[in-house]
Structures are given as structure tokens and as C-alpha cells.
Amino acid sequence: MVRSIFLRGFDQDMANKVGDYMEDHGIKFIKKYVPKKIEQIKKGTPGLLKVTAHATEGSEIFQGEYNTVLLAIGRDACTRKIGLEKVGVKINEKTGKIPVNDVEQTNVPYIYAIGDVLEGKLELTPLAIQAGRLLAQRLYGGSKKKCDYVNVPTTVFTPMEYGACGYSEEKAIEKYGVKNIEVYHSYFWPLEWTVPSRDNNRCYAKVICLIPEKQRVIGFHVLGPNAGEVTQGFAAAIKCGMTKDLLDSTIGIHPVCAEVCMRLAKMLSTFFPLVYLLVLM
Structure with missing residues (x-):
């Protein structure tokens, strides 16, 4: 079930080719629907689940029965309950992400942020590791090298x-x-x-x-x-x-x-x- 588009944030020409390939090999996509309710209608292994979904465009309702349902819902930045407001660090109220400048500095000059909590940056572990290393080198080693957030493989x-x-x-x-x-x-x-x-x-x-x-x-x-x-x-x-x-x-x-x-x-x-x-x- 696809809410809107394949692989949001990636090249859509390539993303659609990925989707076409999967469809041609037996994967059925239910496009522009979001699940609203999942009900167990039969216990056991594998059991049976009924999924009710609503269209994102229009009023159509989809229902289907499946043995297994996997929810790939993404993740949120858990920044709202760690006391950032006490030191004045601003976050995006909708996403919890933290805006920073090109040296990972928040609106509070002596507080920095790196990794998946950054607003508008890729959520990748190797990228976070690289950003952390470069930040440490700038703060304590006299380096001026910044993390490249564009040319990220x-x-x-x-x-x-x-x-x-x-x-x-x-x-x-x-x-x-x-x-x-x-x-x-x-x-x-x-x-x-x-x-x-x-x-x-x-x-x-x-x-x-x-x-x-x-x-x-x-x-x-x-x-x-x-x-x-x-x-x-x-x-x-x-x-x-x-x-x-x-x-x-x-x-x-x-x-x-x-x-x-x-x-x-x-x-x-x-x-x-x-x-x-x-x-x-």
C-alpha cells in the first residue's frame, strides 16, 4: 500500500522504474491509499487479518484480507521531551527535526546537532558518523572541513x-x-x-x-x-x-x-x- 509516491526524496524517474520492476515480478501495489483499521478475523498461524484503507484522493474505501501485515511507517525525531526548550534550542514543531547551519550549529551557538535529527538531511548512519568526526575535528582540531550533505552515496x-x-x-x-x-x-x-x-x-x-x-x-x-x-x-x-x-x-x-x-x-x-x-x- 503506497500513500503517495515511491521512495520519497529519491529521483522519481528511478523510483518509478523500481516500482514497475517489482510489479512486473508479482508485487501488487495499492496506490494512494492509507490503512485506517486492521482487524483479526482468524487466529492461528498464519491467521487472517482484514485491512480497511481510505483513498488519499476521493472517498473510496479498500478492504482486503491477508495472513501478514507489516507496517512501514517511518520514524519521528524524539526531541520534544529531552529538555531542548529549557536551553532555547528551536525544533520543527511538526517533525521534531532540528534546524542547523552548515556547521551543524543550532540557534543556540554552543549547541550542535548531528545525525537523523537534522532537518532536511538524509537519515543515514555513515553520514552521521562522518558529520560527528568532522564536527569534533572543527571544534578541537582546528579543522575547517564541513560535512558534504549533497554528494552522499x-x-x-x-x-x-x-x-x-x-x-x-x-x-x-x-x-x-x-x-x-x-x-x-x-x-x-x-x-x-x-x-x-x-x-x-x-x-x-x-x-x-x-x-x-x-x-x-x-x-x-x-x-x-x-x-x-x-x-x-x-x-x-x-x-x-x-x-x-x-x-x-x-x-x-x-x-x-x-x-x-x-x-x-x-x-x-x-x-x-x-x-x-x-x-x-
């Missing part, structure tokens, strides 16, 4: 892995404008899938480049086997300022999944297919 371990680093296409357009963004992409077929003829052209990779900065890669996204392993290496290259030209001039290792990233093609705008159809007519 991460992986969603869906049935077909999704790895990402940097901006989503939506965020890149929001920050830099559509005219300053170029997207390159390609589908690919992993070698280990070719013999059984499994899922041709379902794996996918794309990079988002910033045109005014010599096509610097500001977003990397890959959907396929071992996407996390692939993403980790490219994350280092992105932090080094990798451009599309450097990517294209790198020799790919054949036959591995990451090879596709050295031959990504420009994504056509929606205008081009229209012109093509008119010519055919």
Missing part, C-alpha cells in the same frame, strides 16, 4: 538495487534550472542475465550534468545488480569534480555493469519525439 536494497549519489533530476532542476541541466542515460543488460534471457533492458543508469560547469556530474543513478558497489566508486569521482567528458574518456571494464556509465547518451527532450512523429506522418 546511498543504496535502496529493492529486488533490483538502486544506487544514487548527488542530486535527483527534480532537485537539480529546482536548484539550477532546466536549461542548465543535461541528462545522459542508458538501459543495459547484465552479462549474468543474458544466458537465461532474464529481464532485458530493465537495468538503467543516468547521470545529471551541470552545463555551465563543463558538464560536471552532479547526480549519479543506477538501477541493477550490485548497484551499491557501483555507486560507491563513482561517489569518490563525483567528489573530485568528475565531468561528462572525463567519464566518456574512461575505459570501461568489459563485461561489467558499470561499463554502461562510460557510454551514456543524451536524453532527448519531449519536443523531439513529437517532431519525429510529425515527420513520419
Whole structure:
């Protein structure tokens, strides 16, 4: 059951491809509904549960019976009862998250916050560890290095892995404008899938480049086997300022999944297919 969209906060082109792949492999999604009531109608193992859900758009009601119900409801920041108000630290009253500046400083200059409680930051353990280390080095070691909250490699371990680093296409357009963004992409077929003829052209990779900065890669996204392993290496290259030209001039290792990233093609705008159809007519 999906309340609104797949993988909120991630690139929605990639998120929808993840959803399509899962649907094609037997997962049924009930979209734009939220559960309102769960009733036990039969005891035992596995037993039977009745779920009643309401549509998020409209007044429709959905009911279904299942052996097992798993609630993936997310998490809240438990900051409301730890005495922050006594020292004047402001929080987002709706989410409990703590706003900070670019050095993790709260509105109270001598109080800092790191990790999952930060407002607008990714909730990832390795990121929190890195932020803590850098904060300690700034406070006690004379360092000025800040934590990079943009070029953070991460992986969603869906049935077909999704790895990402940097901006989503939506965020890149929001920050830099559509005219300053170029997207390159390609589908690919992993070698280990070719013999059984499994899922041709379902794996996918794309990079988002910033045109005014010599096509610097500001977003990397890959959907396929071992996407996390692939993403980790490219994350280092992105932090080094990798451009599309450097990517294209790198020799790919054949036959591995990451090879596709050295031959990504420009994504056509929606205008081009229209012109093509008119010519055919």
C-alpha cells in the first residue's frame, strides 16, 4: 500500500522504474491509499487479518484480507521531551527535526546537532558518523572541513538495487534550472542475465550534468545488480569534480555493469519525439 509516491526524496524517474520492476515480478501495489483499521478475523498461524484503507484522493474505501501485515511507517525525531526548550534550542514543531547551519550549529551557538535529527538531511548512519568526526575535528582540531550533505552515496536494497549519489533530476532542476541541466542515460543488460534471457533492458543508469560547469556530474543513478558497489566508486569521482567528458574518456571494464556509465547518451527532450512523429506522418 503506497500513500503517495515511491521512495520519497529519491529521483522519481528511478523510483518509478523500481516500482514497475517489482510489479512486473508479482508485487501488487495499492496506490494512494492509507490503512485506517486492521482487524483479526482468524487466529492461528498464519491467521487472517482484514485491512480497511481510505483513498488519499476521493472517498473510496479498500478492504482486503491477508495472513501478514507489516507496517512501514517511518520514524519521528524524539526531541520534544529531552529538555531542548529549557536551553532555547528551536525544533520543527511538526517533525521534531532540528534546524542547523552548515556547521551543524543550532540557534543556540554552543549547541550542535548531528545525525537523523537534522532537518532536511538524509537519515543515514555513515553520514552521521562522518558529520560527528568532522564536527569534533572543527571544534578541537582546528579543522575547517564541513560535512558534504549533497554528494552522499546511498543504496535502496529493492529486488533490483538502486544506487544514487548527488542530486535527483527534480532537485537539480529546482536548484539550477532546466536549461542548465543535461541528462545522459542508458538501459543495459547484465552479462549474468543474458544466458537465461532474464529481464532485458530493465537495468538503467543516468547521470545529471551541470552545463555551465563543463558538464560536471552532479547526480549519479543506477538501477541493477550490485548497484551499491557501483555507486560507491563513482561517489569518490563525483567528489573530485568528475565531468561528462572525463567519464566518456574512461575505459570501461568489459563485461561489467558499470561499463554502461562510460557510454551514456543524451536524453532527448519531449519536443523531439513529437517532431519525429510529425515527420513520419
